[in-house]
Amino acid sequence: MKIIDGKATAAAIKAEIAQEVAKQVASGRRAPHLVAVLVGHDGGSETYVANKVKACEACGFRSTVIRREDTVTEAEILELIDSLNHNDEVDGFIIQLPLPRHIDEQKVTRAVAPEKDVDGFNPANVGMMSLGLPCFKSATPAGIVELLKRYEVPTRGKHCVIIGRSNIVGKPLAMLMMQKGVDATVTVCHSATANLAEITRTADILVAALGKPAFVTADMVKPGATVIDVGTTRVPDASRKSGFRLSGDVDYEAVAPMCEYITPVPGGVGPMTIAMLMYNTLQAYLRR
Numbered sequence: 001m002k003i004i005d006g007k008a009t010a011a012a013i014k015a016e017i018a019q020e021v022a023k024q025v026a027s028g029r030r031a032p033h034l035v036a037v038l039v040g041h042d043g044g045s046e047t048y049v050a051n052k053v054k055a056c057e058a059c060g061f062r063s064t065v066i067r068r069e070d071t072v073t074e075a076e077i078l079e080l081i082d083s084l085n086h087n088d089e090v091d092g093f094i095i096q097l098p099l100p101r102h103i104d105e106q107k108v109t110r111a112v113a114p115e116k117d118v119d120g121f122n123p124a125n126v127g128m129m130s131l132g133l134p135c136f137k138s139a140t141p142a143g144i145v146e147l148l149k150r151y152e153v154p155t156r157g158k159h160c161v162i163i164g165r166s167n168i169v170g171k172p173l174a175m176l177m178m179q180k181g182v183d184a185t186v187t188v189c190h191s192a193t194a195n196l197a198e199i200t201r202t203a204d205i206l207v208a209a210l211g212k213p214a215f216v217t218a219d220m221v222k223p224g225a226t227v228i229d230v231g232t233t234r235v236p237d238a239s240r241k242s243g244f245r246l247s248g249d250v251d252y253e254a255v256a257p258m259c260e261y262i263t264p265v266p267g268g269v270g271p272m273t274i275a276m277l278m279y280n281t282l283q284a285y286l287r288r
């Protein structure tokens, strides 16, 4: 069993990005600038945005966090997005999800200009990605494919089973895994899938992205499979100062010994998501 170290891989990618930024700045250009919009005070979102700001520092980017209370109206958010779309000092921006229920996430993601949509959530980028055309790929699926590539996990002709059909992980990952060059055969499972364990046991690469702690048990995994755990659920833990720990979607203790490769939580996919966001921001900057 080998552990896929997402933290170290993400650090290597950020160092590569920092090198390119140093080159640009030395030639007289300003640094890339990423803006994050954070609505309300969700603990998870606060942590994600703080980690994105830290990553910007590591890459030599400028970063700005724009905060709004959760009473902000949809019209006010759309107005803010319009101003960021037109701000020449901003190369890319993200609206941290989830948003309060009175704000339509679809409307928000559609409003972000595709050339500044470094999350890759705008339907224009999703469509381009599905067609295999140049675009901003959403960060978590892109991070997973990058991890498989850097660890030289074979994908060609392999069966990749994805549990979860979300718009930000399951669906776009299916598109990337089946693309030319990756060449996996993909099955997407979800809450209505019959005989789930029977299907997951045929996976060479099993991706758990459903958000249920320790859902994937040893009897669902083929010995020698590569297991990618996208889950990051906060579960109460009195022994921690924070009062919680992050739990993946895989029963790690039981599953890890059977795997060829496995990603831990934390320190697996999570850091890669942020590294790919930095990569997208650098691309947005270079294109401008």
Ligand code: GUN
Pocket (backbone or CB within 6 Å): 094, 095, 096, 097, 098, 119, 139, 140, 168, 273
């Ligand atoms: N919420 C959970 N993951 C993400 C992400 O990758 N980007 C944004 N903007 N919000 C998220």
